[in-house]
Amino acid sequence: MIVTTILAASIGSQILIPVIILGVMGLAFGIILAVAAKFFHVQIDPRVEEITAILPGANCGGCGKAGCSGYADAVVHDGAPVNLCAPGGAEVAAHIARIMGTEAGSMQKKAAVFHCSSGGYKNTNWKYSYTGIESCKSAASIAGGPNACFWGCIGYNDCLKACMFGAISLDENGMRVVDWNKCTACGACVKACPRKLIELVPQNRAVHIKCSSLAKGPDAKAVCGTGNPCIGCGICARKCPVQAITVNNNLARIDYDKCINCGLCATACPTKAILDLLAGSRKKAEIDPETCIGCAICAKACPVEAISGELKQAHSIDKEKCVGCGICIEKCPKKAIRMQD
Amino acid sequence: MGFFGQLFVMAVSAIFIHNFVLSQFLGLCPYLGVSKKLDSAFGMGMAVIFVMTLASAFTFLIDKYLLVANGLEYLRTLAFILTIAALVQFVEMVIQKNAPALYKSLGVYLPLITTNCAVLGVAILNVTPLPDGSTYNFLWATLNGFLSGVGFTFVLLAMAGIRERLELVDMPKSMRGFASGLILAGTMALAFYGFMGLKI
Numbered sequence: 001m002i003v004t005t006i007l008a009a010s011i012g013s014q015i016l017i018p019v020i021i022l023g024v025m026g027l028a029f030g031i032i033l034a035v036a037a038k039f040f041h042v043q044i045d046p047r048v049e050e051i052t053a054i055l056p057g058a059n060c061g062g063c064g065k066a067g068c069s070g071y072a073d074a075v076v077h078d079g080a081p082v083n084l085c086a087p088g089g090a091e092v093a094a095h096i097a098r099i100m101g102t103e104a105g106s107m108q109k110k111a112a113v114f115h116c117s118s119g120g121y122k123n124t125n126w127k128y129s130y131t132g133i134e135s136c137k138s139a140a141s142i143a144g145g146p147n148a149c150f151w152g153c154i155g156y157n158d159c160l161k162a163c164m165f166g167a168i169s170l171d172e173n174g175m176r177v178v179d180w181n182k183c184t185a186c187g188a189c190v191k192a193c194p195r196k197l198i199e200l201v202p203q204n205r206a207v208h209i210k211c212s213s214l215a216k217g218p219d220a221k222a223v224c225g226t227g228n229p230c231i232g233c234g235i236c237a238r239k240c241p242v243q244a245i246t247v248n249n250n251l252a253r254i255d256y257d258k259c260i261n262c263g264l265c266a267t268a269c270p271t272k273a274i275l276d277l278l279a280g281s282r283k284k285a286e287i288d289p290e291t292c293i294g295c296a297i298c299a300k301a302c303p304v305e306a307i308s309g310e311l312k313q314a315h316s317i318d319k320e321k322c323v324g325c326g327i328c329i330e331k332c333p334k335k336a337i338r339m340q341d
Numbered sequence: 342m343g344f345f346g347q348l349f350v351m352a353v354s355a356i357f358i359h360n361f362v363l364s365q366f367l368g369l370c371p372y373l374g375v376s377k378k379l380d381s382a383f384g385m386g387m388a389v390i391f392v393m394t395l396a397s398a399f400t401f402l403i404d405k406y407l408l409v410a411n412g413l414e415y416l417r418t419l420a421f422i423l424t425i426a427a428l429v430q431f432v433e434m435v436i437q438k439n440a441p442a443l444y445k446s447l448g449v450y451l452p453l454i455t456t457n458c459a460v461l462g463v464a465i466l467n468v469t470p471l472p473d474g475s476t477y478n479f480l481w482a483t484l485n486g487f488l489s490g491v492g493f494t495f496v497l498l499a500m501a502g503i504r505e506r507l508e509l510v511d512m513p514k515s516m517r518g519f520a521s522g523l524i525l526a527g528t529m530a531l532a533f534y535g536f537m538g539l540k541i
Binding site: 017018021022025026029030033036037040041042 | 407408413416419423427430431435437438439
Protein backbone atom coordinates (compact mmCIF):
# COMPACT_ATOMS: atom_id res chain seq x y z
CA MET A 1 0.00 0.00 0.00
CA ILE A 2 2.70 2.45 1.04
CA VAL A 3 4.92 1.30 -1.82
CA THR A 4 2.29 1.92 -4.45
CA THR A 5 1.54 5.36 -3.05
CA ILE A 6 5.23 6.34 -3.21
CA LEU A 7 5.48 4.88 -6.70
CA ALA A 8 2.42 6.75 -7.87
CA ALA A 9 3.67 10.01 -6.33
CA SER A 10 7.14 9.72 -7.90
CA ILE A 11 5.73 8.81 -11.33
CA GLY A 12 3.22 11.57 -10.92
CA SER A 13 5.85 14.23 -10.29
CA GLN A 14 8.11 12.81 -13.00
CA ILE A 15 5.38 13.14 -15.55
CA LEU A 16 3.48 16.02 -14.10
CA ILE A 17 6.29 18.57 -13.84
CA PRO A 18 7.48 18.30 -17.47
CA VAL A 19 3.90 18.29 -18.69
CA ILE A 20 3.09 21.37 -16.66
CA ILE A 21 6.26 23.19 -17.72
CA LEU A 22 5.82 22.44 -21.42
CA GLY A 23 2.11 23.08 -21.21
CA VAL A 24 2.64 26.44 -19.55
CA MET A 25 5.30 27.32 -22.10
CA GLY A 26 2.96 26.47 -24.95
CA LEU A 27 0.11 28.36 -23.36
CA ALA A 28 2.30 31.40 -22.69
CA PHE A 29 3.61 31.48 -26.26
CA GLY A 30 0.11 30.99 -27.57
CA ILE A 31 -1.25 33.88 -25.56
CA ILE A 32 1.68 36.12 -26.53
CA LEU A 33 1.16 35.29 -30.21
CA ALA A 34 -2.58 35.82 -29.97
CA VAL A 35 -2.06 39.22 -28.35
CA ALA A 36 0.65 40.05 -30.88
CA ALA A 37 -1.62 39.08 -33.76
CA LYS A 38 -4.15 41.59 -32.49
CA PHE A 39 -1.59 44.23 -31.59
CA PHE A 40 0.54 44.00 -34.73
CA HIS A 41 -2.35 43.36 -37.08
CA VAL A 42 -1.65 44.65 -40.59
CA GLN A 43 -4.58 45.54 -42.81
CA ILE A 44 -4.38 43.50 -45.99
CA ASP A 45 -6.50 44.86 -48.80
CA PRO A 46 -9.58 42.58 -48.71
CA ARG A 47 -9.98 43.04 -52.45
CA VAL A 48 -6.85 40.92 -53.03
CA GLU A 49 -8.45 37.99 -51.21
CA GLU A 50 -11.76 38.48 -53.02
CA ILE A 51 -10.13 38.52 -56.43
CA THR A 52 -7.99 35.49 -55.60
CA ALA A 53 -11.16 33.61 -54.69
CA ILE A 54 -12.82 34.47 -58.00
CA LEU A 55 -9.88 33.57 -60.25
CA PRO A 56 -9.97 30.01 -61.66
CA GLY A 57 -6.85 28.94 -59.72
CA ALA A 58 -5.30 27.18 -62.69
CA ASN A 59 -2.07 29.16 -62.14
CA CYS A 60 -1.46 28.92 -65.87
CA GLY A 61 0.55 32.14 -65.99
CA GLY A 62 -1.31 33.33 -69.07
CA CYS A 63 -1.65 36.79 -67.51
CA GLY A 64 2.12 37.08 -67.21
CA LYS A 65 2.06 37.07 -63.41
CA ALA A 66 3.30 34.34 -61.10
CA GLY A 67 0.05 32.50 -60.54
CA CYS A 68 -3.46 33.64 -59.70
CA SER A 69 -2.65 35.31 -56.37
CA GLY A 70 0.16 37.23 -58.01
CA TYR A 71 -2.31 38.54 -60.58
CA ALA A 72 -4.82 39.49 -57.87
CA ASP A 73 -2.10 41.46 -56.10
CA ALA A 74 -1.07 43.15 -59.36
CA VAL A 75 -4.67 44.16 -60.11
CA VAL A 76 -5.15 45.80 -56.73
CA HIS A 77 -1.72 47.36 -56.20
CA ASP A 78 -0.14 47.89 -59.60
CA GLY A 79 -3.28 48.71 -61.54
CA ALA A 80 -3.00 45.70 -63.86
CA PRO A 81 -5.87 45.39 -66.36
CA VAL A 82 -8.82 43.40 -65.05
CA ASN A 83 -9.28 41.36 -68.23
CA LEU A 84 -5.95 39.55 -68.40
CA CYS A 85 -7.28 36.22 -67.11
CA ALA A 86 -7.77 34.10 -70.21
CA PRO A 87 -9.23 30.96 -68.58
CA GLY A 88 -11.68 33.05 -66.55
CA GLY A 89 -12.83 34.94 -69.59
CA ALA A 90 -15.30 37.79 -69.66
CA GLU A 91 -17.18 36.50 -66.61
CA VAL A 92 -14.18 36.70 -64.28
CA ALA A 93 -13.14 40.02 -65.81
CA ALA A 94 -16.58 41.40 -65.01
CA HIS A 95 -16.37 40.09 -61.43
CA ILE A 96 -12.94 41.65 -60.91
CA ALA A 97 -14.12 44.89 -62.45
CA ARG A 98 -17.03 44.97 -60.02
CA ILE A 99 -14.67 44.45 -57.05
CA MET A 100 -12.29 47.12 -58.33
CA GLY A 101 -15.16 49.43 -59.31
CA THR A 102 -13.97 49.86 -62.90
CA GLU A 103 -15.20 48.94 -66.36
CA ALA A 104 -14.36 45.47 -67.57
CA GLY A 105 -13.55 46.74 -71.02
CA SER A 106 -14.28 44.65 -74.03
CA MET A 107 -12.96 41.15 -73.71
CA GLN A 108 -13.49 39.02 -76.76
CA LYS A 109 -12.72 35.40 -75.99
CA LYS A 110 -9.71 34.21 -77.93
CA ALA A 111 -8.73 30.78 -79.18
CA ALA A 112 -5.68 29.16 -80.72
CA VAL A 113 -5.47 29.10 -84.53
CA PHE A 114 -2.84 27.17 -86.51
CA HIS A 115 -1.28 29.06 -89.38
CA CYS A 116 -0.43 25.90 -91.30
CA SER A 117 -2.51 23.43 -93.29
CA SER A 118 0.03 20.62 -93.15
CA GLY A 119 1.33 18.32 -90.39
CA GLY A 120 -1.04 15.33 -90.62
CA TYR A 121 -0.33 11.70 -91.52
CA LYS A 122 -1.02 12.14 -95.23
CA ASN A 123 -0.60 15.83 -95.95
CA THR A 124 3.04 16.27 -94.94
CA ASN A 125 6.07 16.21 -97.25
CA TRP A 126 8.87 14.39 -95.49
CA LYS A 127 12.48 15.32 -96.11
CA TYR A 128 13.89 12.39 -94.14
CA SER A 129 12.63 9.76 -91.75
CA TYR A 130 12.91 10.99 -88.18
CA THR A 131 13.14 8.31 -85.50
CA GLY A 132 14.21 10.35 -82.46
CA ILE A 133 12.25 11.54 -79.45
CA GLU A 134 8.62 12.18 -80.34
CA SER A 135 8.68 15.92 -79.86
CA CYS A 136 8.50 18.80 -82.33
CA LYS A 137 11.20 20.67 -80.46
CA SER A 138 13.63 17.78 -80.76
CA ALA A 139 12.71 17.00 -84.38
CA ALA A 140 12.97 20.65 -85.42
CA SER A 141 16.54 20.86 -84.17
CA ILE A 142 17.84 18.09 -86.49
CA ALA A 143 18.73 19.32 -89.97
CA GLY A 144 15.93 21.88 -89.95
CA GLY A 145 13.25 19.35 -89.14
CA PRO A 146 12.07 16.18 -90.92
CA ASN A 147 9.34 17.90 -92.93
CA ALA A 148 10.22 19.49 -96.24
CA CYS A 149 8.81 22.91 -95.31
CA PHE A 150 11.11 24.70 -92.89
CA TRP A 151 8.18 26.74 -91.56
CA GLY A 152 5.50 24.07 -91.46
CA CYS A 153 3.95 21.88 -88.80
CA ILE A 154 6.09 18.84 -87.91
CA GLY A 155 3.18 16.96 -86.39
CA TYR A 156 4.67 15.58 -83.17
CA ASN A 157 2.00 17.38 -81.15
CA ASP A 158 4.01 19.45 -78.69
CA CYS A 159 1.05 21.84 -78.62
CA LEU A 160 -1.35 19.05 -77.73
CA LYS A 161 0.89 17.92 -74.88
CA ALA A 162 1.29 21.48 -73.63
CA CYS A 163 -2.46 22.12 -73.47
CA MET A 164 -3.59 21.62 -69.87
CA PHE A 165 -7.26 22.05 -70.71
CA GLY A 166 -7.50 19.21 -73.24
CA ALA A 167 -8.64 21.63 -75.94
CA ILE A 168 -6.45 20.21 -78.71
CA SER A 169 -7.26 16.80 -80.20
CA LEU A 170 -6.30 14.82 -83.28
CA ASP A 171 -8.65 14.05 -86.16
CA GLU A 172 -8.46 10.85 -88.26
CA ASN A 173 -5.74 12.38 -90.44
CA GLY A 174 -3.59 13.31 -87.44
CA MET A 175 -4.37 16.99 -87.77
CA ARG A 176 -4.73 19.04 -84.60
CA VAL A 177 -8.20 20.36 -83.94
CA VAL A 178 -8.83 23.08 -81.39
CA ASP A 179 -12.03 22.87 -79.37
CA TRP A 180 -12.90 26.55 -79.05
CA ASN A 181 -15.17 25.90 -76.11
CA LYS A 182 -12.35 24.34 -74.12
CA CYS A 183 -9.57 26.65 -75.31
CA THR A 184 -8.86 29.31 -72.71
CA ALA A 185 -6.25 31.16 -74.75
CA CYS A 186 -3.64 30.68 -72.02
CA GLY A 187 -0.93 30.60 -74.66
CA ALA A 188 0.79 27.38 -73.53
CA CYS A 189 0.63 25.90 -77.04
CA VAL A 190 1.90 29.13 -78.58
CA LYS A 191 5.03 28.80 -76.45
CA ALA A 192 5.35 25.05 -77.07
CA CYS A 193 5.34 25.26 -80.88
CA PRO A 194 8.94 25.48 -82.12
CA ARG A 195 7.69 26.70 -85.49
CA LYS A 196 5.56 29.51 -84.00
CA LEU A 197 2.51 28.43 -86.01
CA ILE A 198 -0.11 29.17 -83.39
CA GLU A 199 -1.71 32.51 -82.76
CA LEU A 200 -4.40 33.53 -80.28
CA VAL A 201 -7.22 35.01 -82.30
CA PRO A 202 -10.57 36.47 -81.18
CA GLN A 203 -13.17 33.76 -81.58
CA ASN A 204 -15.45 35.95 -83.71
CA ARG A 205 -12.85 36.05 -86.46
CA ALA A 206 -13.57 33.56 -89.23
CA VAL A 207 -10.87 34.07 -91.86
CA HIS A 208 -7.39 32.67 -91.26
CA ILE A 209 -4.27 32.34 -93.38
CA LYS A 210 -3.24 28.71 -93.09
CA CYS A 211 0.42 29.18 -93.88
CA SER A 212 3.54 30.56 -92.20
CA SER A 213 6.06 29.94 -94.96
CA LEU A 214 8.47 32.73 -95.72
CA ALA A 215 9.80 30.90 -98.79
CA LYS A 216 9.40 32.40 -102.26
CA GLY A 217 6.30 31.32 -104.15
CA PRO A 218 7.68 28.41 -106.24
CA ASP A 219 9.78 27.12 -103.34
CA ALA A 220 6.84 27.22 -100.97
CA LYS A 221 4.67 25.41 -103.46
CA ALA A 222 7.31 22.71 -104.00
CA VAL A 223 7.58 21.71 -100.35
CA CYS A 224 4.04 22.26 -99.03
CA GLY A 225 2.34 19.02 -98.04
CA THR A 226 -1.13 20.21 -98.99
CA GLY A 227 -0.18 22.34 -101.98
CA ASN A 228 -1.92 25.33 -100.46
CA PRO A 229 0.93 27.58 -99.34
CA CYS A 230 0.93 31.35 -99.27
CA ILE A 231 3.10 32.42 -102.20
CA GLY A 232 3.06 36.06 -101.23
CA CYS A 233 1.35 37.20 -104.43
CA GLY A 234 -0.51 39.96 -102.64
CA ILE A 235 -3.87 39.43 -104.36
CA CYS A 236 -5.60 39.08 -100.99
CA ALA A 237 -4.10 42.35 -99.79
CA ARG A 238 -5.46 44.14 -102.86
CA LYS A 239 -8.87 42.51 -102.52
CA CYS A 240 -9.26 43.31 -98.84
CA PRO A 241 -11.78 46.16 -98.50
CA VAL A 242 -10.38 47.26 -95.13
CA GLN A 243 -6.62 46.88 -95.75
CA ALA A 244 -6.36 44.27 -93.04
CA ILE A 245 -3.83 42.13 -94.95
CA THR A 246 -0.17 42.94 -95.35
CA VAL A 247 2.37 40.88 -97.28
CA ASN A 248 5.86 40.75 -95.83
CA ASN A 249 8.66 38.30 -96.65
CA ASN A 250 6.46 36.35 -99.08
CA LEU A 251 3.77 35.82 -96.45
CA ALA A 252 0.39 37.45 -96.03
CA ARG A 253 -0.78 38.27 -92.51
CA ILE A 254 -4.25 39.29 -91.38
CA ASP A 255 -4.56 42.10 -88.87
CA TYR A 256 -7.40 40.68 -86.80
CA ASP A 257 -8.23 44.10 -85.36
CA LYS A 258 -9.17 45.31 -88.83
CA CYS A 259 -10.61 42.13 -90.40
CA ILE A 260 -14.37 42.24 -90.99
CA ASN A 261 -14.81 38.53 -91.86
CA CYS A 262 -15.90 39.33 -95.44
CA GLY A 263 -13.96 36.40 -96.87
CA LEU A 264 -13.07 38.18 -100.13
CA CYS A 265 -9.42 37.25 -99.65
CA ALA A 266 -10.27 33.57 -99.30
CA THR A 267 -12.14 33.50 -102.61
CA ALA A 268 -9.40 35.47 -104.33
CA CYS A 269 -6.44 33.43 -103.10
CA PRO A 270 -4.99 31.48 -106.07
CA THR A 271 -3.48 28.77 -103.85
CA LYS A 272 -6.45 28.41 -101.48
CA ALA A 273 -4.19 29.20 -98.54
CA ILE A 274 -6.85 31.18 -96.71
CA LEU A 275 -9.45 29.36 -94.66
CA ASP A 276 -12.88 30.93 -94.50
CA LEU A 277 -14.99 29.39 -91.75
CA LEU A 278 -18.09 31.26 -92.91
CA ALA A 279 -17.77 30.29 -96.59
CA GLY A 280 -21.18 29.54 -98.06
CA SER A 281 -23.09 30.62 -94.97
CA ARG A 282 -22.73 34.37 -95.43
CA LYS A 283 -25.85 36.42 -95.80
CA LYS A 284 -26.42 39.71 -97.60
CA ALA A 285 -27.65 42.86 -95.98
CA GLU A 286 -30.95 44.38 -97.02
CA ILE A 287 -32.43 47.76 -96.19
CA ASP A 288 -36.06 48.07 -95.25
CA PRO A 289 -37.20 51.09 -97.33
CA GLU A 290 -40.06 51.81 -94.89
CA THR A 291 -37.77 52.41 -91.91
CA CYS A 292 -34.78 53.94 -93.74
CA ILE A 293 -34.55 57.68 -93.23
CA GLY A 294 -31.73 58.20 -95.70
CA CYS A 295 -29.13 59.36 -93.19
CA ALA A 296 -26.34 57.75 -95.29
CA ILE A 297 -24.47 56.57 -92.22
CA CYS A 298 -24.49 53.04 -93.58
CA ALA A 299 -23.14 54.13 -96.95
CA LYS A 300 -20.19 55.82 -95.28
CA ALA A 301 -19.56 52.80 -93.07
CA CYS A 302 -19.72 50.19 -95.83
CA PRO A 303 -16.18 48.94 -96.56
CA VAL A 304 -17.05 47.79 -100.09
CA GLU A 305 -19.25 50.74 -101.11
CA ALA A 306 -22.22 48.51 -101.80
CA ILE A 307 -24.77 51.01 -100.46
CA SER A 308 -26.03 53.86 -102.55
CA GLY A 309 -28.91 56.33 -102.41
CA GLU A 310 -29.76 60.02 -102.25
CA LEU A 311 -29.61 61.82 -98.92
CA LYS A 312 -32.99 61.66 -97.10
CA GLN A 313 -34.12 58.97 -99.57
CA ALA A 314 -34.28 55.27 -98.82
CA HIS A 315 -30.94 53.61 -99.61
CA SER A 316 -30.39 50.32 -101.36
CA ILE A 317 -27.69 47.66 -101.24
CA ASP A 318 -25.98 46.17 -104.27
CA LYS A 319 -26.19 42.42 -103.54
CA GLU A 320 -23.26 41.73 -105.87
CA LYS A 321 -20.95 44.00 -103.92
CA CYS A 322 -22.18 43.22 -100.41
CA VAL A 323 -19.82 40.92 -98.51
CA GLY A 324 -22.10 40.40 -95.51
CA CYS A 325 -19.78 41.91 -92.94
CA GLY A 326 -22.68 43.36 -90.96
CA ILE A 327 -21.03 46.68 -90.19
CA CYS A 328 -24.00 48.66 -91.58
CA ILE A 329 -26.40 46.80 -89.28
CA GLU A 330 -24.44 47.99 -86.25
CA LYS A 331 -24.24 51.56 -87.54
CA CYS A 332 -27.88 52.01 -88.62
CA PRO A 333 -29.61 54.30 -86.08
CA LYS A 334 -33.09 53.11 -87.14
CA LYS A 335 -32.33 49.34 -87.19
CA ALA A 336 -33.53 49.31 -90.78
CA ILE A 337 -31.00 46.80 -92.07
CA ARG A 338 -31.30 43.02 -91.78
CA MET A 339 -29.39 40.03 -93.06
CA GLN A 340 -31.09 38.04 -95.78
CA ASP A 341 -30.10 34.75 -97.36
CA MET B 342 43.44 35.45 -24.59
CA GLY B 343 41.39 38.65 -24.39
CA PHE B 344 37.77 39.06 -25.41
CA PHE B 345 38.58 39.85 -29.06
CA GLY B 346 41.04 36.99 -29.27
CA GLN B 347 38.33 34.64 -28.08
CA LEU B 348 35.85 36.21 -30.48
CA PHE B 349 38.26 35.69 -33.37
CA VAL B 350 38.78 32.04 -32.45
CA MET B 351 35.03 31.54 -32.24
CA ALA B 352 34.49 33.26 -35.58
CA VAL B 353 37.07 31.14 -37.39
CA SER B 354 35.70 28.04 -35.72
CA ALA B 355 32.05 28.78 -36.54
CA ILE B 356 32.60 30.00 -40.08
CA PHE B 357 35.34 27.70 -41.33
CA ILE B 358 36.19 24.79 -39.07
CA HIS B 359 32.79 23.82 -37.74
CA ASN B 360 30.75 25.32 -40.50
CA PHE B 361 27.12 24.33 -40.04
CA VAL B 362 26.49 23.24 -43.57
CA LEU B 363 29.76 21.76 -44.69
CA SER B 364 31.10 20.04 -41.59
CA GLN B 365 28.04 19.56 -39.37
CA PHE B 366 25.65 18.91 -42.28
CA LEU B 367 22.81 20.95 -40.83
CA GLY B 368 20.57 23.25 -42.86
CA LEU B 369 21.22 21.40 -46.12
CA CYS B 370 17.71 22.04 -47.38
CA PRO B 371 18.04 25.82 -47.87
CA TYR B 372 21.67 25.29 -48.86
CA LEU B 373 20.54 23.35 -51.93
CA GLY B 374 17.13 24.95 -52.36
CA VAL B 375 17.76 28.68 -52.09
CA SER B 376 21.19 28.81 -53.73
CA LYS B 377 20.13 29.28 -57.33
CA LYS B 378 20.32 33.07 -57.29
CA LEU B 379 22.70 35.31 -55.39
CA ASP B 380 20.13 37.85 -54.21
CA SER B 381 17.67 35.29 -52.84
CA ALA B 382 20.61 33.48 -51.19
CA PHE B 383 21.57 36.77 -49.56
CA GLY B 384 18.02 37.32 -48.28
CA MET B 385 17.89 33.80 -46.89
CA GLY B 386 21.31 34.23 -45.25
CA MET B 387 20.31 37.47 -43.55
CA ALA B 388 17.13 35.85 -42.27
CA VAL B 389 19.11 32.89 -40.92
CA ILE B 390 21.62 35.15 -39.12
CA PHE B 391 18.74 37.09 -37.61
CA VAL B 392 16.80 34.05 -36.42
CA MET B 393 19.87 32.11 -35.24
CA THR B 394 21.03 35.02 -33.06
CA LEU B 395 17.62 35.53 -31.49
CA ALA B 396 16.97 31.81 -31.11
CA SER B 397 20.35 31.29 -29.41
CA ALA B 398 19.59 33.97 -26.87
CA PHE B 399 16.06 32.82 -26.10
CA THR B 400 16.69 29.09 -26.01
CA PHE B 401 19.70 29.65 -23.75
CA LEU B 402 17.48 31.39 -21.21
CA ILE B 403 14.73 28.80 -21.52
CA ASP B 404 17.26 26.02 -21.06
CA LYS B 405 18.99 27.57 -18.06
CA TYR B 406 16.00 28.77 -16.07
CA LEU B 407 13.29 26.29 -17.07
CA LEU B 408 14.82 23.00 -18.13
CA VAL B 409 18.13 22.63 -16.28
CA ALA B 410 16.66 24.13 -13.14
CA ASN B 411 14.04 21.37 -13.12
CA GLY B 412 16.29 18.58 -14.38
CA LEU B 413 14.44 18.32 -17.69
CA GLU B 414 17.38 18.42 -20.12
CA TYR B 415 15.80 15.58 -22.09
CA LEU B 416 12.99 17.91 -23.17
CA ARG B 417 15.38 20.29 -24.96
CA THR B 418 14.45 19.36 -28.52
CA LEU B 419 10.74 19.72 -27.87
CA ALA B 420 11.01 22.92 -25.86
CA PHE B 421 13.44 24.51 -28.33
CA ILE B 422 11.28 23.79 -31.36
CA LEU B 423 8.34 25.34 -29.54
CA THR B 424 10.38 28.38 -28.57
CA ILE B 425 11.90 28.91 -32.01
CA ALA B 426 8.59 28.53 -33.82
CA ALA B 427 6.85 30.99 -31.52
CA LEU B 428 9.77 33.38 -31.71
CA VAL B 429 9.89 33.39 -35.51
CA GLN B 430 6.14 33.93 -35.68
CA PHE B 431 6.36 36.80 -33.25
CA VAL B 432 9.31 38.44 -34.99
CA GLU B 433 7.53 38.09 -38.33
CA MET B 434 4.49 39.93 -36.97
CA VAL B 435 6.61 42.69 -35.46
CA ILE B 436 8.60 43.42 -38.59
CA GLN B 437 5.52 43.18 -40.79
CA LYS B 438 4.00 45.94 -38.72
CA ASN B 439 7.03 48.11 -38.05
CA ALA B 440 9.38 47.53 -40.98
CA PRO B 441 7.43 46.68 -44.15
CA ALA B 442 10.55 47.09 -46.29
CA LEU B 443 12.46 44.54 -44.21
CA TYR B 444 9.41 42.27 -44.26
CA LYS B 445 9.33 42.37 -48.05
CA SER B 446 12.96 41.27 -48.31
CA LEU B 447 12.98 38.76 -45.41
CA GLY B 448 9.30 37.87 -45.23
CA VAL B 449 9.27 34.93 -47.61
CA TYR B 450 12.22 33.29 -45.92
CA LEU B 451 11.24 33.68 -42.28
CA PRO B 452 8.57 30.93 -42.17
CA LEU B 453 10.97 28.62 -44.00
CA ILE B 454 13.49 28.94 -41.20
CA THR B 455 11.04 28.12 -38.41
CA THR B 456 11.85 24.44 -38.52
CA ASN B 457 15.29 24.68 -40.08
CA CYS B 458 17.54 22.13 -38.39
CA ALA B 459 20.49 24.55 -38.42
CA VAL B 460 18.58 26.87 -36.09
CA LEU B 461 17.60 24.03 -33.78
CA GLY B 462 21.15 22.71 -34.09
CA VAL B 463 22.78 25.91 -32.91
CA ALA B 464 20.37 26.10 -29.99
CA ILE B 465 21.20 22.57 -28.86
CA LEU B 466 24.96 22.87 -29.48
CA ASN B 467 24.99 26.08 -27.42
CA VAL B 468 23.89 24.21 -24.30
CA THR B 469 25.92 21.07 -24.95
CA PRO B 470 29.18 20.94 -22.90
CA LEU B 471 32.32 21.79 -24.91
CA PRO B 472 35.14 19.18 -25.21
CA ASP B 473 36.85 20.68 -22.14
CA GLY B 474 33.69 20.29 -20.07
CA SER B 475 32.79 24.00 -19.88
CA THR B 476 29.63 25.50 -21.34
CA TYR B 477 28.88 28.84 -22.98
CA ASN B 478 27.42 31.68 -20.98
CA PHE B 479 24.58 33.83 -22.33
CA LEU B 480 26.82 36.27 -24.23
CA TRP B 481 28.90 33.58 -25.91
CA ALA B 482 25.90 31.49 -26.79
CA THR B 483 24.33 34.47 -28.56
CA LEU B 484 27.60 35.30 -30.32
CA ASN B 485 27.94 31.68 -31.38
CA GLY B 486 24.46 31.82 -32.86
CA PHE B 487 25.32 34.99 -34.77
CA LEU B 488 28.66 33.67 -36.07
CA SER B 489 27.19 30.32 -37.07
CA GLY B 490 24.60 32.25 -39.07
CA VAL B 491 27.40 34.21 -40.72
CA GLY B 492 29.12 30.92 -41.59
CA PHE B 493 25.89 29.58 -43.10
CA THR B 494 25.39 32.75 -45.15
CA PHE B 495 29.00 32.67 -46.32
CA VAL B 496 28.70 29.13 -47.66
CA LEU B 497 25.25 29.80 -49.13
CA LEU B 498 26.56 32.82 -51.03
CA ALA B 499 29.61 30.89 -52.26
CA MET B 500 27.33 28.11 -53.48
CA ALA B 501 24.95 30.56 -55.18
CA GLY B 502 27.87 32.33 -56.87
CA ILE B 503 29.23 29.08 -58.25
CA ARG B 504 25.80 27.86 -59.36
CA GLU B 505 25.06 31.12 -61.15
CA ARG B 506 28.22 30.62 -63.18
CA LEU B 507 27.51 26.94 -63.76
CA GLU B 508 24.21 27.99 -65.38
CA LEU B 509 26.23 29.21 -68.34
CA VAL B 510 28.28 26.03 -68.68
CA ASP B 511 27.43 23.56 -71.41
CA MET B 512 26.62 20.57 -69.20
CA PRO B 513 24.89 17.31 -70.13
CA LYS B 514 21.17 17.74 -69.45
CA SER B 515 21.09 14.96 -66.85
CA MET B 516 23.74 16.78 -64.80
CA ARG B 517 22.04 20.17 -64.78
CA GLY B 518 20.42 21.66 -61.70
CA PHE B 519 20.18 19.44 -58.67
CA ALA B 520 22.67 16.77 -59.76
CA SER B 521 25.51 19.22 -60.27
CA GLY B 522 24.37 21.02 -57.09
CA LEU B 523 24.88 17.88 -55.01
CA ILE B 524 28.30 17.19 -56.50
CA LEU B 525 29.19 20.81 -55.86
CA ALA B 526 28.07 20.53 -52.23
CA GLY B 527 30.22 17.45 -51.74
CA THR B 528 33.24 19.11 -53.32
CA MET B 529 32.81 22.19 -51.16
CA ALA B 530 32.53 20.01 -48.04
CA LEU B 531 35.78 18.27 -49.01
CA ALA B 532 37.46 21.65 -49.44
CA PHE B 533 36.23 22.83 -46.03
CA TYR B 534 37.51 19.59 -44.52
CA GLY B 535 40.96 21.13 -44.94
CA PHE B 536 40.13 23.73 -42.29
CA MET B 537 39.89 20.94 -39.71
CA GLY B 538 43.68 21.03 -39.48
CA LEU B 539 43.76 24.66 -38.30
CA LYS B 540 45.26 24.93 -34.83
CA ILE B 541 44.04 27.99 -32.98
